[in-house]
Amino acid sequence: MTLSTAHLFLISGCSGGGKSTLIDALAKAGYAVLQEPGRRIVKGESDPVSLLLPWNSLECFAQRALEMAISDFKQALKMAGPVFFDRGVVDAASALQHSTGSIDLHEAVHKYRYNSTVLVAPPWEALFSSDEERRHDFCDALAEYKRLVQTYEKLGYATLELPKVPVEDRLCFILEAIRAVQAKLGK
Numbered sequence: 001m002t003l004s005t006a007h008l009f010l011i012s013g014c015s016g017g018g019k020s021t022l023i024d025a026l027a028k029a030g031y032a033v034l035q036e037p038g039r040r041i042v043k044g045e046s047d048p049v050s051l052l053l054p055w056n057s058l059e060c061f062a063q064r065a066l067e068m069a070i071s072d073f074k075q076a077l078k079m080a081g082p083v084f085f086d087r088g089v090v091d092a093a094s095a096l097q098h099s100t101g102s103i104d105l106h107e108a109v110h111k112y113r114y115n116s117t118v119l120v121a122p123p124w125e126a127l128f129s130s131d132e133e134r135r136h137d138f139c140d141a142l143a144e145y146k147r148l149v150q151t152y153e154k155l156g157y158a159t160l161e162l163p164k165v166p167v168e169d170r171l172c173f174i175l176e177a178i179r180a181v182q183a184k185l186g187k
Contacts, residue, residue, distance in 0.1 A: 008076055008114045009178060010088045011162075012148055015141035017121030018167065023086040025171050032079045036086035037068035062096035066106060073112045082178055088114060094151045095144075109155060117181050118157045119174060120149060124164050 011019050020036060027033045038054070041064055045052050054061040069089040076083040093106040123142050152159050160177055162170055 004077065005113055006115050006182070007079075007081060008073070008083050008085065009174075010085050010090070010114045010118045011121065011174075012087055012091055012118055012152065013121035013162070014123040014145040016138070017124050017141075017145075018162075018170070019086050019121045021167050022121070022162075022170055022174070023084060025167050026084050026174070029171065032076070032081060032083040034072040034076060034083065034085045037065040037072065037092060038087065040068065041065060058095065058099035062092055062099050066092035066096055066108060068092075070108055070112060073114075082182075084174075085114070088112075090114075090118075090151060090155065090157075091148060094148055098147060105151070105155075114157075115178075115181060116157055117177070118152050118159050119162055119177065120145075120152075120159045121162050122164065 011022060013019060020039065023033045023035060038061070041052055041061060042054070049056060051057040051060040052064050065087075066089065069085075069087070069092045072085065073089060076085070089112045090105075090109050093109045096102070097105050123138070123145055125138055149159055163173055165173070
């Protein structure tokens with residue numbers, strides 16, 4: 001991580017673990033946020049057989065999510081203060097790797113580095129629900145979570161698990177955590 005990306009904070013982890021709700025709370029509190037690429041793709045597709053939908057082609061979906069995550073990253077570099085991402089380049093590259101069976105992660109994970117501390121939403125079955133944008137089950141979400149945490153750690157990120165508490169308390173936890181991270185960097 002360079003000082004120029006120290007303000008870019010990823011929120012990753014389990015699908016259905018409360019990331020989007022937390023991103024919405026951060027936005028309401030006045031922080032810059034970038035919504036999850038995957039949800040934006042699904043919301044934007046009206047054709048039920050589109051290959052950009054993950055249940056039709058995980059590979060096409062993940063490739064498009066990766067493109068969007070890279071674009072989001074570049075946009076966030078121009079933003080001041082902490083910027084929070086609901087998933088990012090690593091999540092999309094990990095999904096692409098999983099869908100293709102490739103051994104190597106996309107080179108983008110090395111080129112587009114976020115703050116070295118990644119906030120992860122743990123599996124929380126009480127929050128998890130399937131819907132039109134999330135058609136997989138909790139077991140699939142749990143497997144994805146394990147892959148992501150392993151991937152982040154393999155790439156040299158420190159993962160900080162979010163507590164299973166109400167969103168207001170999670171928001172306080174995150175703000176305190178980023179203050180501590182920034183204090184270490186002398187910001």
